[in-house]
Amino acid sequence: MNIITIGIPTFNRALILKDTLDEMIEERIHLIPGVEIMVRDNDSPDETYDILREYKAKYNVSISKNARNYGPSENCGGLLKSCTSDYFLLTSDEDPVLRSGLLKIMNIISTNSFAFASTIFMDNSKIYRGLQDGIYQIPPSHFHLSSFYMSGLVFNTGLALSAWKQIQSFLYDPRNAYPMVCLASVLIAKYGCYYFPIELCHELRESDFMDMGIGDYRQTKARLDQDLFRKDFFRHLINSSVVPPEIEMYTQMNKVEVYRWVTT
Numbered sequence: 681m682n683i684i685t686i687g688i689p690t691f692n693r694a695l696i697l698k699d700t701l702d703e704m705i706e707e708r709i710h711l712i713p714g715v716e717i718m719v720r721d722n723d724s725p726d727e728t729y730d731i732l733r734e735y736k737a738k739y740n741v742s743i744s745k746n747a748r749n750y751g752p753s754e755n756c757g758g759l760l761k762s763c764t765s766d767y768f769l770l771t772s773d774e775d776p777v778l779r780s781g782l783l784k785i786m787n788i789i790s791t792n793s794f795a796f797a798s799t800i801f802m803d804n805s806k807i808y809r810g811l812q813d814g815i816y817q818i819p820p821s822h823f824h825l826s827s828f829y830m831s832g833l834v835f836n837t838g839l840a841l842s843a844w845k846q847i848q849s850f851l852y853d854p855r856n857a858y859p860m861v862c863l864a865s866v867l868i869a870k871y872g873c874y875y876f877p878i879e880l881c882h883e884l885r886e887s888d889f890m891d892m893g894i895g896d897y898r899q900t901k902a903r904l905d906q907d908l909f910r911k912d913f914f915r916h917l918i919n920s921s922v923v924p925p926e927i928e929m930y931t932q933m934n935k936v937e938v939y940r941w942v943t944t
Contacts, residue, residue, distance in 0.1 A: 683714035683766055683786060685837075687759035689752065690773040691722040694731050699884060701735055703776035710739045712782065716765060718742040719773075722755040753851035753859040760840060768835045770860055774884050775831035781880035785834060788876060795839045795871035796864055799832035799880040817874055831881040833860055835867070843867050850916070855909035862913060869917070869929035910934070 686709070690697050697719070704710065710717055717739075721729045723746045732743040744762065746755065760768055767789055771777055781799070843866040851859055864873070914934035921927050 681764065681766070682716045683789060684769055684782075684834075685716045685718050685759075685763045685765040685767070686769045686771060686777055686782075687756075687763065688717070688719045688771055688773055689722065689755040689759055690719060690724070690728060691749065691752075691755070692724040692726050692728065693773055694724070694726045694728040696884065697728060697773040698731055700773055700776045701741070705735075705739055707776075707779040709777060709779050709782060710741065712779070712786075714765075714786065715782065716742055718759060718762065719744075720755055720759045720762075721745040722752075723747065723749045751852065752857055756859050757844060757851065760835070760837070760844060763837050765837060768837045768840060769880075770833045770835070771831045771881050775881040776884070777881050778879060781878045784878045785876065785880060793836070794834075794874050795836045796867040797834045797874040797876050798864070799834075799876050799878050817872055831883075833864065834876075835863070839867060839871065843870070847913075850909075850913050853909055853912075855905040856913075858906050861906060861910070865910075865914070865917070865930070865933060868933070869921075869926045 686704075688697075688700070701717075701719075704717065709715060719732055719735075719741060721732060721743070729743075729745050732741070732745075735741040736743045742762075744758070746758065750758075756770070759770075769777070769782075769785070785799075840863060843863055846866055847859070847862045850856060850862055856862065867873070911934070914930050917930045918927055918934075921930065
């Protein structure tokens, strides 16, 4: 059984995905014992799946393709449900996983058990990423949704699958472009959240996206829609929970601003 599965959901960004996989192959991540790379194509109209077939044949990368575009929630959920490893590492098709960071995560897993951890932490508009070795618990009052959009998220697979069922009714809300934010919220309330100050993933250069004709690759509107969605989501969790500490956790998380606008 594998220790960790790197899950990559993708849709219609063949060239970006290829660059991401090439970097990971160059770092020989696919050759690390106990590691699986798994990519799920959300029925892309471009050549994404043809490219994935090549990587499967050459490097034994696990691939799958949806029968139609089911949206981001089902695509991410499909990866999680297909994971048979102890831990599930979620990254995006634009954020290659670094070998050095992955080895550090695997070392932590060998001596620690946790439900959820992020390698990016954002507090008061300051990003903490790869500061030093160690493990830090993040208090819910410092929880920041911008820390949990896609990359560098590590989930205990069994606990994540259980929490996924709890958020099922919210997965198909059109405002919910980032289902892992919901999943992380439940796991934080139940088990706490840890920050691993490890450089686990890195973002492809912004110029790469511009050269490919991709404009707002940060999906600003989608993130703003997610902020509106989370109000209803947390309200549901607060009203449906019967465990006072969890209710307090959800209440604190819902108070944290996702965006702080600076005006001049």
